[in-house]
Amino acid sequence: MDKIRDRFPVWYTPVLLLIGMALRASTFGDPNLHVDEAFYQTVGIAMHHGAIPYVDVWDRKPWGLFFFYYLIAFISQSPLAYQLIATVFVAATAWMIGRIASVWSSPRAGLFAGIVYLLWLDEMQGFGGQGPVFYNLFMVVAGWIVFRSHESLRAGRIPPSVPAAMLLAGIAITFKPTAFFESCFFGLYGLYHLSRSSIPRARLALNAAGWMVLGAVPAIAISAWYWLHGYWDIYWQAMVLSNLSKPGFLYASTMRALVTFIFLAPIIVVVPLSLATWRGEGRRFTTWWMFAALLGLLSVPNFYMHYSLPLLIPLCLYTATFFQRRIAGPLGLVALTLWSLQSSHAFDxxxxxxxxxxxxxxxxxxxxxxxxxxxxxxxxxxxxxxxxxxxxxxxxxxxxxxxxxxxxxxxxxxxxxxxxxxxxxxxxxxxxxxxxxxxxxxxxxxxxxxxxxxxxxxxxxxxxxxxxxxxxxxxxxxxxxxxxxxxxxx
Structure with missing residues (x-):
């Protein structure tokens, strides 16, 4: 079993932040970067003037995403504000990927895995402020907490950070409901290791219930507000019925899925090269995480490319053991960088x-x-x-x-x-x-x-x-x- 070590250097933070800024600087100040985030920002600003999401401005996106843009609008209503904050979030997510990956590889390999995350955000339409650009940070922090706690859980000890991870995952669900599948995986992973201890079954059940409640609290609180204020029918239509009623177009969805696979293919090629020499708990954890992220993607089979952004975290974690190789690792990063930049919007x-x-x-x-x-x-x-x-x-x-x-x-x-x-x-x-x-x-x-x-x-x-x-x-x-x-x- 992997020994959990905090050995990822803090000074990698400015390295990843500078790379993230370099890759995204050309988009800074763009008022029409993408229709989705332009709309999110519009709603966030309108909320400062009393607009109620779903009532005064309608959409199917969860309330947490609009509220996040509402918070950003306190800082500035310029698009530069959300674009800079998004850059900080992606750099922090990349750093967390590196930190997790360094457990089963080396700090350098973890750094390379984080860089690949930054490179592929643009490829998958994460160049601005799409929802996963922000909530991926919540998910990777929650994943790190649960993974590093698995030995304590097996010993029957429950670190206070584990319930906090469930709450973080619950907040992510208020940005995108498909985060539910990853959140369930984190909870089940923690409960599996806790069940291997000598903890009484009643206490295990109590923790399971408590973690579920923590994960559900953010969504329940939002729903309760709309119910108490007489907007339940509108909210239910937005969050549930509209998604069930939306017609699908098989050909368009299939083509988008194919394009998504093509753009992810360079990273996917590296995965079996890593798996060839990788064993241990880290591999099992990442594999189940990938499966949960895939379930989230398949649950809304429209396959817009930015829907696949949550897949980037486990995919990048997979690459670390390949990047650990002394010569092939750096050469692989150079190849992936060149591949990414030739189709990137960076520097435009x-x-x-x-x-x-x-x-x-x-x-x-x-x-x-x-x-x-x-x-x-x-x-x-x-x-x-x-x-x-x-x-x-x-x-x-x-x-x-x-x-x-x-x-x-x-x-x-x-x-x-x-x-x-x-x-x-x-x-x-x-x-x-x-x-x-x-x-x-x-x-x-x-x-x-x-x-x-x-x-x-x-x-x-x-x-x-x-x-x-x-x-x-x-x-x-x-x-x-x-x-x-x-x-x-x-």
């Missing part, structure tokens, strides 16, 4: 400048033509509401909720009903792309909005608006007439 500073110019141009066009009416954004950047000081005219703020057919009527609101209600308010400015961005698009919504803008408004700006993965031309329709019958201006 011009993209961020383009994004900043595009968002500034859209915001300026909205402010210039603001007649005091509502702003309605359809399948466009939701942060424009915050940047221009406009309220949300509908809880369906996330672009996909109006523009994507698979999101039709998944909330407690009718998608076309909400669209018609907002159009009935005669919004003064409408922002939408010149052609549908989603596949398949919700043409019922798009046609209704197109009819409104071509009848009542005129196009005052068209701005090519990139994020780090795609680009679309966003049109600003403004000076909208309040009467129904008069034609649009030329």
């Amino acid at each position: 500073f011009e993209h961020t400048r383009q994004s900043q110019r595009a968002m500034a141009a859209l915001a300026d066009a909205i402010r210039t033509h603001d007649n005091g009416g509502d702003l309605f954004i359809v399948d466009g950047p939701p942060q424009l509401y915050i940047l221009t000081g406009h309220r949300f005219p509908t809880p369906l703020v996330f672009p996909h909720h109006l523009g994507h057919l698979i999101e039709k009527d998944l909330s407690h609101l009718s998608t076309i009903g909400e669209t018609r209600r907002v159009l009935g308010l005669r919004p003064g400015i409408v922002v939408m792309p010149d052609k549908p961005r989603q596949d398949p698009p919700n043409m019922e919504v798009i046609d209704a909005v197109t009819a409104y803008v071509t009848t009542h408004c005129r196009k005052v700006a068209g701005v090519e608006t990139p994020d780090l993965l795609t680009s679309a031309r966003m049109n600003v329709w403004a000076d909208c007439r309040q009467d129904k019958g008069r034609p649009a201006r030329p």
Whole structure:
């Protein structure tokens, strides 16, 4: 059995932080880095103005993710704030990976494993502030606590840090429900070793119940708040029913799964090379962790690449014994680095400048033509509401909720009903792309909005608006007439 040793140097922390900053610096200040995190930040800022997630702005993501962005907004409402904090989180996660891996390898090999984590975040769309970028730190700390405690648990001793690990795992679940599977693994792993001791069965059962309660407390507390405030039906629809009702597209999901595997393949190739010489408790622990992370990925079989970010922790832990080799280890890290960088967004500073110019141009066009009416954004950047000081005219703020057919009527609101209600308010400015961005698009919504803008408004700006993965031309329709019958201006 591996002997647990704290021998991973603290001075590796600035090394990993500097590498993380170098790989992510080109994204700093990008206001439209990715639609997901732009939305999370928008909701976090809106919460400072009284918005209640799911009630005033709807989505299926758990409350903990929005609350985290709410906390970041205390520091600054600039996108740079969450991007810098994300960098600190990924560096800390990489350091924890190295610390765990050094138990069964060497500190240098652990450092290399942490570097691979930093390199592959960009590959798997973790270049900004996706949920796992933050909660992976909670999970790796919880995993480390449980793993290092297994000998004490076998002796019938329960370190106080073990219940704390269960609470950390429970907090991670409030960022992404699929973290449930890894959380269950940590609890079961601890209980398995505790059961091998001479501890009375009643005490074992009591600890099992206590750990489950600690893991569930964060989610239960959030649910209780919505129930007590009369929003239970909306919350239940968001967290459960909408996920069960969302239609799947087998071909698209299969293609995304294949692409995910291709991007992970260079790390996966290293795994059997490590397993060839690796034995002991560390291998068993990492293997079960990988299995739990895979269950989490398969539980939501949409296979967007960032859904696989939790897999990176056990995958990187697997690589450590290979990196321990005197010559092959460093050469392997160089090969993985070169492979990663050739398809990475690192050092693309011009993209961020383009994004900043595009968002500034859209915001300026909205402010210039603001007649005091509502702003309605359809399948466009939701942060424009915050940047221009406009309220949300509908809880369906996330672009996909109006523009994507698979999101039709998944909330407690009718998608076309909400669209018609907002159009009935005669919004003064409408922002939408010149052609549908989603596949398949919700043409019922798009046609209704197109009819409104071509009848009542005129196009005052068209701005090519990139994020780090795609680009679309966003049109600003403004000076909208309040009467129904008069034609649009030329």
